[in-house]
Amino acid sequence: MINKVIISDDLINYLETRKLEKQYIKAKNYLLKWNFKQIDFKLREPKKDKIYYFRINTQFRAFCKLEWNILKVFDIDNHQN
Numbered sequence: 001m002i003n004k005v006i007i008s009d010d011l012i013n014y015l016e017t018r019k020l021e022k023q024y025i026k027a028k029n030y031l032l033k034w035n036f037k038q039i040d041f042k043l044r045e046p047k048k049d050k051i052y053y054f055r056i057n058t059q060f061r062a063f064c065k066l067e068w069n070i071l072k073v074f075d076i077d078n079h080q081n
Contacts, residue, residue, distance in 0.1 A: 007024075007072075008074075014076055027039045042054075051065060056076070060078060
C-alpha cells in the first residue's frame, strides 16, 4: 500500500515551469487512493529493475521506485519526444 509520494525540489520546478502541478497532484491523489487504472500505473521493463511509472497527462510520465510504502519519483519524462 502506498502511503506517501515523495518528489524532489528539482522535479517540482520542472512541473511548475511546464504548468503541470495540478495534473501531477491529481495523478498523485489517484495513486494514494489506489486508482491505478486511471493513471496507467505500471511496472516498466525490465521488471527486475523495479521501476514504476504513471501518467501525469498524455504527454508526461513520472518514473518512480517503491521503497517500503513510499513511492519516490526520480524522473519526469516527456513521452512524446
